[in-house]
């Protein structure tokens with residue numbers, strides 16, 4: 658398997674998931690990542706079963722503002738300042754979502770968040786989907802999975818909405834580098850690091866900061 662940003666983008670565009678690891682000096686964890694605008698119930702189900710972490714949905718500030726999503730707390734004391742927002746489910750009227758927690762309902766809510774035509778009244782709060790709000794200037798200002806995956810969505814030409822979930826080992830502990838590379842091999846999916854995305858953006862001279870701040 659080619660563990661390159663280009664190959665990861667190919668997988669993401671095909672509606673599949675990849676593994677994204679952050680710096681070993683930071684959380685030192687790996688998340689499964691998929692694009693929100695093409696997420697399917699079967700992919701949500703598979704991601705939950707493999708990873709066992711907390712499924713979250715990074716979005717950009719423009720979407721958060723348009724949909725009226727609010728931050729979970731006014732003053733975060735989270736050590737990594739992970740930008741949790743108030744949870745949500747799409748309404749039954751807009752999507753047919755009922756419990757909010759089935760893979761079908763989660764995929765429907767995520768797709769609704771990624772729908773450029775969606776409106777605030779099409780969402781209930783709280784719910785079963787955990788949005789995270791990305792910093793406008795992406796991994797240049799915060800190198801978490803939140804910003805890195807929204808940047809990946811921009812590179813893929815997708816809506817800036819992603820689906821992430823941390824990977825746990827079978828012993829219940831966080832999966833670290835070697836275990837993550839093995840998992841990637843087992844599932845034949847690419848594994849990349851946040852550092853590789855930073856390098857990719859440097860190498861390709863992408864003027865993404867301006868785009869992110871639109």
Ligand SMILES: O=C(CO)[C@H](O)[C@H](O)COP(=O)(O)O
Nearest residue numbers: 688711713737739801802803
């Ligand atoms: O805490 C988390 C949400 O379950 C995760 O660690 C996730 O990877 C997103 O956070 P960050 O942007 O801080 O990496």
